[in-house]
Amino acid sequence: xxxxxxxxxxxxxxxxxxxxxxxxxxxxxxxxxxxxxxxxxxxxxxxxxxxxxxxxxxxxxxxxxxxxxxxxxxxxxxxxxxxxxxxxxxxxxxxxxxxxxxxxxxxxxxxxxxxxxxxxxxxxxxxxxxxxxxxxxxxxxxxxxxxxxxxxxxxxxxxxxxxxxxxxxxxxxxxxxxxxxxxxxxxxxxxxxxxxxxxxxxxxxxxxxxxxxxxxxxxxxxxxxxxxxxxxxxxxxxxxxxxxxxxxxxxxxxxxxx
Ligand code: CAA
Numbered sequence: 001x002x003x004x005x006x007x008x009x010x011x012x013x014x015x016x017x018x019x020x021x022x023x024x025x026x027x028x029x030x031x032x033x034x035x036x037x038x039x040x041x042x043x044x045x046x047x048x049x050x051x052x053x054x055x056x057x058x059x060x061x062x063x064x065x066x067x068x069x070x071x072x073x074x075x076x077x078x079x080x081x082x083x084x085x086x087x088x089x090x091x092x093x094x095x096x097x098x099x100x101x102x103x104x105x106x107x108x109x110x111x112x113x114x115x116x117x118x119x120x121x122x123x124x125x126x127x128x129x130x131x132x133x134x135x136x137x138x139x140x141x142x143x144x145x146x147x148x149x150x151x152x153x154x155x156x157x158x159x160x161x162x163x164x165x166x167x168x169x170x171x172x173x174x175x176x177x178x179x180x181x182x183x184x185x186x187x188x189x190x191x192x193x194x195x196x197x198x199x200x201x202x203x204x205x206x207x208x209x210x211x212x213x214x215x216x217x218x219x220x221x222x223x224x225x226x227x228x229x230x231x232x233x234x235x236x237x238x239x240x241x242x243x244x245x246x247x248x249x250x251x252x253x254x255x256x257x258x
Pocket of ligand 1: 024025026028029064065066067068069070105107108109110112131132135138139140141143
């Protein structure tokens with residue numbers, strides 16, 4: 001049983017919720033939290049009743065970064081042997097879409113964890129930042145790579161080199177997040193987004209997510225070929241027949257994920 005996260009497999013129909021639960025430490029991401037998130041996502045990925053996962057913290061903090069107290073005394077060799085970022089790679093491999101529902105601090109590893117998710121809904125109190133520079137290091141869980149892809153080089157460079165936090169509004173303008181809403185409705189908004197994905201064909205959603213991620217990981221010609229194969233593959237599914245028949249027959253499709 002996880003101790004530092006809460007997992008609700010049936011938060012809503014087809015929607016699971018993972019809540020990081022270390023409120024006193026502002027949800028600092030120690031090794032145990034990250035392993036628990038990885039294990040929970042693996043289990044939810046294997047569960048056909050779940051189609052979308054929401055990952056959240058609490059109103060004050062999504063997560064204030066990797067656990068500085070756990071890292072403070074470590075040597076480079078310790079860090080290499082612990083190899084914590086393999087866990088992050090496994091999280092990135094989750095097949096189902098993950099929506100980060102963010103309120104308060106999303107800093108350092110917390111900002112990187114949001115960016116490892118597929119979409120971000122933020123409360124207007126959310127603050128995003130990569131403040132590692134202020135403690136003598138730099139981002140290590142994708143911050144120097146995913147942030148520039150999301151907000152462009154100039155803003156990413158400024159955030160990484162000065163540690164400046166940006167508000168939810170600035171994050172929205174920069175393209176880091178999907179939507180900003182009042183603090184009392186960020187969960188509702190995340191659920192609304194999850195529901196609008198959960199009604200689609202789960203297998204089409206999975207292949208579409210995989211294809212969009214390739215845009216960041218492959219040269220264009222290769223990722224276009226990858227996309228094309230996934231597109232053709234979907235014509236082998238019952239959901240494609242159902243989706244297109246439903247359109248022709250002017251009714252709502254009933255997708256089964258087959
Ligand atoms: N690691 C461990 N503990 C943390 C933490 C972190 N990243 N962030 C906050 N905490 C703890 C504090 O130590 C404090 O604990 P105590 O009550 O035992 O002292 C508690 O959470 C509350 O924090 P504050 O009293 O500092 O709260 P605040 O409102 O005054 O400040 C804050 C909030 C601005 C977020 C501040 O806590 C802060 O700057 N935190 C660190 C942010 C940071 O540097 N994150 C990057 C970490 S490195 C990283 O993430 C590397 C990577 O790429 C993976």
